[in-house]
Amino acid sequence: xxxxxxxxxxxxxxxxxxxxxxxxxxxxxxxxxxxxxxxxxxxxxxxxxxxxxxxxxxxxxxxxxxxxxxxxxxxxxxxxxxxxxxxxxxxxxxxxxxxxxxxxxxxxxxxxxxxxxxxxxxxxxxxxxxxxxxxxxxxxxxxxxxxxxxxxxxxxxxxxxxxxxxxxxxxxx
Numbered sequence: 001x002x003x004x005x006x007x008x009x010x011x012x013x014x015x016x017x018x019x020x021x022x023x024x025x026x027x028x029x030x031x032x033x034x035x036x037x038x039x040x041x042x043x044x045x046x047x048x049x050x051x052x053x054x055x056x057x058x059x060x061x062x063x064x065x066x067x068x069x070x071x072x073x074x075x076x077x078x079x080x081x082x083x084x085x086x087x088x089x090x091x092x093x094x095x096x097x098x099x100x101x102x103x104x105x106x107x108x109x110x111x112x113x114x115x116x117x118x119x120x121x122x123x124x125x126x127x128x129x130x131x132x133x134x135x136x137x138x139x140x141x142x143x144x145x146x147x148x149x150x151x152x153x154x155x156x157x158x159x160x161x162x163x164x165x166x167x168x169x170x171x172x173x
Contacts, residue, residue: 093135
């Protein structure tokens with residue numbers, strides 16, 4: 001691998017960290033000491049629920065990809081030795097989502113009825129949330145491109161409009 005390819009790969013892997021650190025730096029520079037949330041437990045329950053749903057989506061997409069192991073695009077990924085990076089794109093949002101769920105539960109449990117989050121807890125929460133979101137956006141982008149490649153790969157070669165039968169929806173009943 002040449003130096004340019006190595007640098008691109010490092011940037012791809014580190015981009016989530018960069019965005020997360022930029023977000024907490026901005027949050028830190030705003031000089032917010034404590035955050036009071038009126039519906040405290042509801043907010044963190046929603047965050048945990050969304051993270052659990054997204055983790056379910058990630059697991060489902062893994063099972064779908066297992067069914068596509070014989071496709072040309074998956075063979076290409078294996079041939080170019082990109083499988084490790086591809087798996088990292090799955091592992092990053094999965095693990096950060098689990099950590100985000102755990103940390104949300106931790107904040108709810110240890111904050112109690114005060115509804116006030118101190119600065120350090122809020123910075124770590126923002127870091128985890130941004131890290132999870134960027135990793136998820138990257139994974140969705142990759143999956144959309146992968147789906148487009150699979151659709152193109154399975155597109156019928158000979159399309160003849162005369163062979164297509166138009167149906168009337170009223171004939172169905």
